[in-house]
Amino acid sequence: MSTLVVNGKVVTATAVLESDILIEDGRIAAIAENIGRESVARDEIIDASGCYVMPGGVDVHTHCNLQVGSEKVSDGFYHASLAAAHGGTTSIVEHPGFGPEGCDLNYQVDLYRREASGEMLVDYGFHGVLQHVDEKTPAAIQDLMDQGISSAKVYLTYAGRLDDEEIIRVLKACHAAGTLTAFHAENHAIISSLTASLRKTARLSDPGNHPRSRPDYAEAEAVGRLIALARAAGNVPIYIVHLSTAAGLEVVRAARKEGFPVHVETCPQYLCLTESCYEEREDGRGLQYIMAPPLRREEDCEALWEGLADGSIDVVATDHCSFSFAQKYKRGKEDIFAAPGGIPGIETRIPILFSEGVLKNRIDLNRFVQLVATTPARIMGLPGKGEIAVGNDADLLILNPETKQTISAATLHQHVDYSPFAGMTVTGWPATVLLRGEILLCDGEVSAPAGTGRFISRTATIPT
Ligand SMILES: [Zn+2]
CATH class of the missing domain: 3.20.20.140 (Metal-dependent hydrolases)
Structure with missing residues (x-):
């Protein structure tokens, strides 16, 4: 199962790239310009035009x-x-x-x-x-x-x-x-x-x-x-x-x-x-x-x-x-x-x-x-998380930097009767979110079932 993310600006911890991202079996398989569209089915292409693609x-x-x-x-x-x-x-x-x-x-x-x-x-x-x-x-x-x-x-x-x-x-x-x-x-x-x-x-x-x-x-x-x-x-x-x-x-x-x-x-x-x-x-x-x-x-x-x-x-x-x-x-x-x-x-x-x-x-x-x-x-030692790199989990945030929304408890999904940030107008919201290559959020909807999230067995923390 492969997915291709195209047309976005890929932002890593150290670079901003005009690249496509190929995802295979839940992991990032390639980050490169113009990865062949023929490598995936048409419905497995995610168009990130106008958006940042971040971890x-x-x-x-x-x-x-x-x-x-x-x-x-x-x-x-x-x-x-x-x-x-x-x-x-x-x-x-x-x-x-x-x-x-x-x-x-x-x-x-x-x-x-x-x-x-x-x-x-x-x-x-x-x-x-x-x-x-x-x-x-x-x-x-x-x-x-x-x-x-x-x-x-x-x-x-x-x-x-x-x-x-x-x-x-x-x-x-x-x-x-x-x-x-x-x-x-x-x-x-x-x-x-x-x-x-x-x-x-x-x-x-x-x-x-x-x-x-x-x-x-x-x-x-x-x-x-x-x-x-x-x-x-x-x-x-x-x-x-x-x-x-x-x-x-x-x-x-x-x-x-x-x-x-x-x-x-x-x-x-x-x-x-x-x-x-x-x-x-x-x-x-x-x-x-x-x-x-x-x-x-x-x-x-x-x-x-x-x-x-x-x-x-x-x-x-x-x-x-x-x-x-x-x-x-x-x-x-x-x-x-x-x-x-x-x-x-x-x-x-x-x-x-x-x-x-x-x-x-x-x-x-x-x-x-x-x-x-x-x-x-x-x-905190989360293996494969937190960065866009080949071999890492394909956990991606596709963020639209132009979406503007005034924060209000009524429009958030937190199950709580207020937001301390209510009234703040914030620009830049997630458009699509992928977890291990699967779509978690798309068009403002989460359709993944409860239990999709897995326990992360963490490794020794940074040796300093
Ligand atoms: Zn605390």
């Missing part, structure tokens, strides 16, 4: 299936992956939430694998989540690696956080297994102390208290400490999820200048939205933006754009987490600190980064491809 997006930070206490996100694996497909993303790596206290490392991964089975429309992997450390942890990390789960996340805040000594033990064990450790970097003591003070003095229905409780220096301190701990563990690579501040970025830059292997991710919300979203409103809509870390100032957004352009930030992911506005309002209207945190973004990541980044000349086409596909696939 399918790789979103390495999602929470499609998160449950916190009695609240579960409103989409789940099927709807989140449907939204991913509509947004040009063909692979995700899901972060499981914390499991029951004391559970072993496999517990959440096993649960999530069962729940994702038969549901997914895009290919998927999982990160481990380290919520305690004991003598069994190194073997458990190796066991995950043997199952194709080559990264694990540590939180510096929340109930499942680890302390500094535990983090050093984890870093050593992950490095020995070829696993990358990913960190939610916010200082827990700063957040809990400020939250306790605000609880006494502030009006708890005001979402403006959310960023006040999680200042930029809480992030910068945590990033700096992690770098120091990773040095002590033997200069091992670390990955910082959802970096949100100029202050945190400065710490990263200084460390990278010294050659320290710290890899960094940010998300569209930290590039395009600011803390003005938390303004108190009659309708309670400020609660929509409760997420951690919180939205920041305009200057932080600008600094993060610079970080994307100059290479200090490696990846744009989403932290997609679809607690609905209804859920946030029910729990948070009297007490914003009780609202479930997280925002949906899996469907809008690529269009927003293209429109705000490429079309506004903040990043070029190759950098765009690196940020949304190639580098996340490489850092």
